[in-house]
Amino acid sequence: MNKLKLFLLNNAAFIIFIVIFVIFGLLSPRFLAYKSLEIIIVNATFIGVIAVGMTFVLLTGGIDLSVGSTMYFSAAVLGYLVNDLGISIWLGMLVCLLVGLLIGALNALMITRIGMVPFIATLISMILARGAGMFITRSVPMDYPESLTTLDAINVFGVIPMPILLFALVVLAASVFLRDTQTGRQLYAIGNDPEGGRRAGLDTRRLTAMTYMICGTCSALGGIVSIAQLGRVNASFGVGNEFDAIAAAVLGGASLFGGIGTVFPGTLLGAVMIQMIQSGLVFTRIDLYLQPIIMAAIIFLAVLVDSIRSSFIKKLQRRNITRQGDAAAGDENADG
Amino acid sequence: MDDTPIFQCNGVGKAFFGVKALDNVDIELRRGRVLGLIGENGAGKSTLMNVIGGFFPQDSGEMFLDGKPYRPEGTLAATKAGIGFIHQELNLFPNLAIAENMFIDDFPKRGPLIDRREMARRTTGVLKALGMDFPPWLKVERLMPGERQMVEIARVLASDARIIIFDEPTTSLTAKETEKLFVLIGQLKEEGRAIVYISHILGDVEKLCDDLVILRDGGITAAGRCGEFCVERMVASMIGRDIGSIYPPKTNKPGGEVALSVKNLSQSGIVSNISLDLKKGEILGIFGLMGSGRTELMRMIFGVDDYESGAVTVDRVPIRRSNPRDAIDKGMAFVTENRRDEGFLQSYPIVDNIGLVYMRDFIHPLTRLVDRKRVAGESVRIAGELKIKYASVDRQAVKSLSGGNQQKVALGKWLVKRPKALILDEPTRGIDVGAKYEVYNIINDLAAGGSGVMVVSSELGELMGIADRIVAMNRGEIIQVFARGEFDEEAIMRAAFRIHEDGMRIGSAS
Numbered sequence: 107m108n109k110l111k112l113f114l115l116n117n118a119a120f121i122i123f124i125v126i127f128v129i130f131g132l133l134s135p136r137f138l139a140y141k142s143l144e145i146i147i148v149n150a151t152f153i154g155v156i157a158v159g160m161t162f163v164l165l166t167g168g169i170d171l172s173v174g175s176t177m178y179f180s181a182a183v184l185g186y187l188v189n190d191l192g193i194s195i196w197l198g199m200l201v202c203l204l205v206g207l208l209i210g211a212l213n214a215l216m217i218t219r220i221g222m223v224p225f226i227a228t229l230i231s232m233i234l235a236r237g238a239g240m241f242i243t244r245s246v247p248m249d250y251p252e253s254l255t256t257l258d259a260i261n262v263f264g265v266i267p268m269p270i271l272l273f274a275l276v277v278l279a280a281s282v283f284l285r286d287t288q289t290g291r292q293l294y295a296i297g298n299d300p301e302g303g304r305r306a307g308l309d310t311r312r313l314t315a316m317t318y319m320i321c322g323t324c325s326a327l328g329g330i331v332s333i334a335q336l337g338r339v340n341a342s343f344g345v346g347n348e349f350d351a352i353a354a355a356v357l358g359g360a361s362l363f364g365g366i367g368t369v370f371p372g373t374l375l376g377a378v379m380i381q382m383i384q385s386g387l388v389f390t391r392i393d394l395y396l397q398p399i400i401m402a403a404i405i406f407l408a409v410l411v412d413s414i415r416s417s418f419i420k421k422l423q424r425r426n427i428t429r430q431g432d433a434a435a436g437d438e439n440a441d442g
Numbered sequence: 443m444d445d446t447p448i449f450q451c452n453g454v455g456k457a458f459f460g461v462k463a464l465d466n467v468d469i470e471l472r473r474g475r476v477l478g479l480i481g482e483n484g485a486g487k488s489t490l491m492n493v494i495g496g497f498f499p500q501d502s503g504e505m506f507l508d509g510k511p512y513r514p515e516g517t518l519a520a521t522k523a524g525i526g527f528i529h530q531e532l533n534l535f536p537n538l539a540i541a542e543n544m545f546i547d548d549f550p551k552r553g554p555l556i557d558r559r560e561m562a563r564r565t566t567g568v569l570k571a572l573g574m575d576f577p578p579w580l581k582v583e584r585l586m587p588g589e590r591q592m593v594e595i596a597r598v599l600a601s602d603a604r605i606i607i608f609d610e611p612t613t614s615l616t617a618k619e620t621e622k623l624f625v626l627i628g629q630l631k632e633e634g635r636a637i638v639y640i641s642h643i644l645g646d647v648e649k650l651c652d653d654l655v656i657l658r659d660g661g662i663t664a665a666g667r668c669g670e671f672c673v674e675r676m677v678a679s680m681i682g683r684d685i686g687s688i689y690p691p692k693t694n695k696p697g698g699e700v701a702l703s704v705k706n707l708s709q710s711g712i713v714s715n716i717s718l719d720l721k722k723g724e725i726l727g728i729f730g731l732m733g734s735g736r737t738e739l740m741r742m743i744f745g746v747d748d749y750e751s752g753a754v755t756v757d758r759v760p761i762r763r764s765n766p767r768d769a770i771d772k773g774m775a776f777v778t779e780n781r782r783d784e785g786f787l788q789s790y791p792i793v794d795n796i797g798l799v800y801m802r803d804f805i806h807p808l809t810r811l812v813d814r815k816r817v818a819g820e821s822v823r824i825a826g827e828l829k830i831k832y833a834s835v836d837r838q839a840v841k842s843l844s845g846g847n848q849q850k851v852a853l854g855k856w857l858v859k860r861p862k863a864l865i866l867d868e869p870t871r872g873i874d875v876g877a878k879y880e881v882y883n884i885i886n887d888l889a890a891g892g893s894g895v896m897v898v899s900s901e902l903g904e905l906m907g908i909a910d911r912i913v914a915m916n917r918g919e920i921i922q923v924f925a926r927g928e929f930d931e932e933a934i935m936r937a938a939f940r941i942h943e944d945g946m947r948i949g950s951a952s
Binding site: 288 | 518535538546547555
């Protein structure tokens with residue numbers, strides 16, 4: 107019984123995913139069509155890519171509020187380069203990614219060198235990057251060349267949509283990095299206990315700094331994906347996306363306290379789930395003004411299940427003193 | 443055996459904010475020998491080891507490793523130079539697997555990726571040598587504290603350190619695990635490694651060490667072959683005076699009235715049907731092995747944890763279940779065993795810690811704000827009464843005090859009002875001889891003043907020294923209660939081990 111419960115709770119994210127999928131499918135059979143599923147994943151790409159970067163930051167126990175503004179600023183730079191200076195889109199995109207990296211580096215500088223709290227540091231760069239983007243664009247909406255906006259429609263090998271391939275590559279690279287490299291494992295360690303990491307001789311500053319730079323770069327990349335899909339960028343581009351990215355990572359099991367979370371399957375599922383809910387609500391023609399409320403309820407439910415899981419696991423691991431045979435070995439700290 | 447020192451430090455000094463933590467210290471380590479390092483908390487043992495381990499550089503003096511100057515740039519450099527450090531506070535990451543913890547600063551790699559097979563192979567090897575057969579991919583969070591300590595030790599062994607520093611390694615080990623550790627240290631000696639062993643348990647030091655260095659106030663007060671020291675001489679060198687006895691004379695007199703009463707307390711799987719009475723003015727010792735449920739019981743009585751059935755009263759007033767605030771309001775106080783996490787606010791000064799529990803009583807009648815002046819006055823009074831050594835009551839963070847003084851702060855916050863019933867869980871764990879004596883004194887004075895004091899301890903000698911009655915617990919049950927006249931070490935031990943039923947069973951359940 108306990109085993110079954112544990113299995114269900116451990117795979118909560120996945121189960122909720124399936125349940126939501128089935129409900130929408132029943133409500134609107136059109137939702138289950140291959141094409142609509144493909145659209146969901148394509149649309150999940152831009153938040154997904156940013157959420158992957160966010161996962162790195164959350165793993166260290168940090169947070170990055172600047173991702174939405176980073177998207178906007180790097181998109182503004184890209185627009186300026188290709189529209190006003192006539193630079194090729196490939197070089198432009200490279201510079202765009204560099205801009206994201208730089209904002210990440212700025213965050214890292216404030217957090218690891220000056221010792222600012224991530225929330226405040228990234229709040230500052232959130233305002234700064236938004237402002238810098240507005241300064242460049244004068245908050246006039248920007249259009250991008252067709253060579254960029256049609257990238258979205260390319261099917262690689264004729265079948266795989268470009269955004270899905272990109273998302274898959276980002277998820278693959280990030281999860282291999284986190285799971286199978288020394289640096290990746292050390293990120294989990296310092297996220298669990300930064301002081302312990304320092305004592306163990308880990309370079310916590312460098313590791314922490316790296317996560318913000320990865321997150322900044324991912325934001326710029328997510329921005330490019332979004333530009334290719336929308337074709338146009340106005341002054342509200344990226345506003346509020348930081349919370350979608352955080353929600354996706356947390357839905358996927360990442361902890362805001364650090365040290366817990368995965369890109370695959372966690373954040374991938376979380377990002378697709380958020381998009382699935384949004385599309386599902388549209389497909390089922392639920393009142394537009396009810397949709398955010400339902401969205402909130404579902405996220406609440408997912409996080410609630412997660413906290414039930416943690417306390418249940420704690421209970422299971424609590425030792426049975428009276429009945430179990432030889433209990434001479436100590437575990438009095440277990441509840442401390 | 444090669445008798446040139448593998449490691450030397452000459453005239454090492456270190457000061458923090460102008461206060462000397464180490465003053466002109468010389469030590470030598472030799473292959474195949476164990477150096478015991480003892481001293482009161484705050485004597486400079488940790489500072490010395492931290493200098494050697496590369497946590498911070500010394501201010502003066504020099505160190506030599508294999509005859510060459512040694513000045514580590516950081517902990518990693520010290521590890522690379524062959525110095526392994528087993529910390530008193532566990533330095534493991536519970537969210538990672540045992541194997542990952544073993545190699546956290548230097549994973550075996552194949553190309554850019556970590557080599558899981560090699561990690562598993564080496565981890566299994568080292569664990570086996572320590573007599574543990576955990577799967578290498580088990581997460582550390584699943585292990586018991588003692589088992590975690592063994593993993594910490596395994597980690598240092600896997601790094602092939604030539605010099606191994608053990609800082610209070612036995613505080614979370616069971617008797618059997620401690621025994622295993624001592625056998626292991628013997629093997630390490632034979633392999634020719636140099637070992638530093640820091641402990642407050644002088645009997646262990648006497649048994650284990652070849653050489654001895656005793657520190658006090660940052661300087662060496664005595665050094666030599668361990669055989670030249672008896673425990674009394676160790677203590678005298680540590681505290682700089684002879685202590686007449688280890689326990690203060692008892693002046694309390696248990697009264698007839700009950701201060702705290704527990705009736706038929708049960709929680710399935712943890713404790714069953716516990717009933718006990720703590721008299722006013724009485725010191726009641728609770729003895730049990732780790733895992734006997736003693737800490738769990740105290741937490742339930744105070745209301746930190748819930749229980750299924752039973753009743754608790756203080757001075758005949760019922761205490762609400764699972765409600766520490768109610769327990770406090772009705773005169774109960776509780777000093778937990780987990781001082782560092784639950785005992786006080788580490789980064790705050792004494793004032794904030796003393797004002798913590800009875801904050802409401804410090805509210806100014808007119809302004810309805812906390813009267814910080816009164817809290818400060820009260821803090822100075824309590825700090826003086828408990829002989830807390832501090833630089834400033836309102837500016838110095840409690841974490842910068844020594845262990846014994848920290849414990850006094852944890853205790854002192856309850857003394858703003860005189861508690862009717864005070865529960866102390868392991869009040870002297872990890873504090874030095876001098877501070878222990880002072881804690882015993884405080885306990886005695888509180889009981890003499892009419893409070894009921896319940897002391898949980900895994901040191902039976904300590905309970906026999908201070909308690910009026912001792913309750914022996916085993917597996918969540920009270921086995922027997924001993925009155926002061928009939929204290930008998932063996933009988934109490936037998937009760938705690940429940941020997942008449944199970945035969946001798948000590949040690950790990952793994």
